[in-house]
Amino acid sequence: MAETARTPVSRLRTDGSRTDGSRTDGTADSKSRYGNRPTMKDVAARAGVGLKTVSRVVNGEAGVTPDTERRVQEAIEALGFRRNDSARVLRKGRTASIGLVLEDLADPFYGPLSRAVEEVARAHGALLINGSSAEDPDREQELVLALCARRVDGLVIIPAADDHRYLEPEIAAGVATVFVDRPPGRIDADVVLSDSFGGARGGVAHLIAHGHRRIGFIGDQPRIHTAIERLRGYRAAMADAGIEVDESWVSLGPTDPERVRRAAEAMLTGVAPVTAVFAGNNRVTVTVVRVIAARTRPVALVGFDDIELADLLSPGVTVVAQDAARLGRTAAERLFRQLDGASGAPELIELPTRLITRGSGELPPAG
Amino acid sequence: MAETARTPVSRLRTDGSRTDGSRTDGTADSKSRYGNRPTMKDVAARAGVGLKTVSRVVNGEAGVTPDTERRVQEAIEALGFRRNDSARVLRKGRTASIGLVLEDLADPFYGPLSRAVEEVARAHGALLINGSSAEDPDREQELVLALCARRVDGLVIIPAADDHRYLEPEIAAGVATVFVDRPPGRIDADVVLSDSFGGARGGVAHLIAHGHRRIGFIGDQPRIHTAIERLRGYRAAMADAGIEVDESWVSLGPTDPERVRRAAEAMLTGVAPVTAVFAGNNRVTVTVVRVIAARTRPVALVGFDDIELADLLSPGVTVVAQDAARLGRTAAERLFRQLDGASGAPELIELPTRLITRGSGELPPAG
DNA sequence: CTGAAAGCGCTTACAG
């Protein structure tokens, strides 16, 4: 790492504010607070008007003569005044900010979802406070309650916990709440989900239609709702085709590469090795692709969630895609509808998935 | 989309607070504010103690008898009190929140960077307010100033604008600021960059070492600092090898697939077609991979930024990787050092890149 | 060990 020191710069203010020593309220020195920023009171003093008049100008309210307005504007410019929204918020009761709690900011699946939530928030003049639960229920709760303490107007939560009763007082106190991707636990609240069951069932049926009968399922930990739903879809498709599932074909657990690799190797090398694998999410798919690529005998694969460059692999990876941006948009719109006073019963909104065939899911059974 | 209405739930509070009608201050009804949450004043009244004693208990300060503390705790539980950090912040002068402004929350390059910033913020007890500039200078400024109005303690900015003088009053007023990935324009501030020049130079030298002389460069728009630096690295490597650059080999512009595709096709089909391409960032690389895959004659490729599954393509994609997480971590640590009072001159910190060879960059020139 | 008063920087509800 090269560290290059550069020319020192002054961090003193350059806007000339308060060179007149205008603080007149006799309070203790507050240099450390907000870097001693000018307040409306300072502006009022400089412009020779009342506090309320400054407030009117700053908020573009009617009822100020052009001349008065000009004098206030000049004082604002001269002092470099910027309204403290933190104080405004305290008085108004709405913070114009919402919280988004997801599993991991670094997971590409959540990028488009976050961006969609941000766009809706922006359209409503709200800022987005973002945090990762790291799939840890305690961390989720800690983060959610910290957001509530900041009095965010609403929360979009991709839950890690399976018990959200800790949110009941907050919801009762008026915090709008929408769950996404997974349902809340032990409370009733709005939730937007992809059709995990239907998507997985369709994906597995696709493999069956291409001649497979020994099909593996590798999914996320069983405490995660989507893992269970997708497994249920797998079992339904198998049952529909009259295939009995050998339990050695099914593996749920953490989605780190080592665990998934072991699971895949095991079901590909047993006495009744699978000829196809259904991967329960994007992380599983990526690892299974690697395992399959290292083997000589072809293995069919369908993955839940689309992944970048899936079309450029050989064969291309067939996936059950969910629309992450639409999940985020739908959830955020629902949230702002709550904030606008819509007070219907909590709803479950389920978005469809889409099978994208690219080759890996159309391979016939080997051997 | 299936919309399933579920059982209605009551949104009334379940914690039994204020069933005694304890609001005693005679103010106007404030039902709409924060959903009528209990305040320290309510807790104090219920526990029969002073406001300051409640504050002591809530903040874990010493000097409260066990008995008093117990009474206060009981009142807190009974009322479902949660401290309003929004009010606290107004008094304390620090919001314990930082802003992160990046180009696009949906871009996978920024995922690990955001997560790293979040972890550092979390370690310092701060929340992260996140927003996308959409590569629009006006939107960047709007977002940054909105964050300043909320009085975030600091800002981590991946700039879209090339003039940041609008930030001078804010920095002077004490807002800690660190730029990442690209330097600020027309102001002096801390900045953390990857070594774009050196990385590109090394990547192009790698292609030259494998026999290429006609090498294309496709990069981002020329107003983006990294695009210029990487092009400079390309030119330096070519000059080092005594190769004169034909300007038809160089293309800068937006990184949408159509533009990049046209640029790539043009330099691969001209009178002196290139035998290798250096791609200026992850989005360019992805499109160039697609273009190359559709052609019969092999083309060597080195891309700036690593991409997922790059190792599974054939050939694997050779890249100049930057450490996005380290960029974020370094910037955030620098930010909190500013907030802890370190008042040195602004510094430029440059992080090294790493060449990862996977095949595409080691192909010999075709034809 | 405890609490009343003043204040953070705004907006609200009035009164002129």
Added chain:
DNA sequence: CTGAAAGCGCTTACAG
């Protein structure tokens, strides 16, 4: 058209 007073829900600086 304009502004003084009270208040949002906390913390600070004191005084007992």
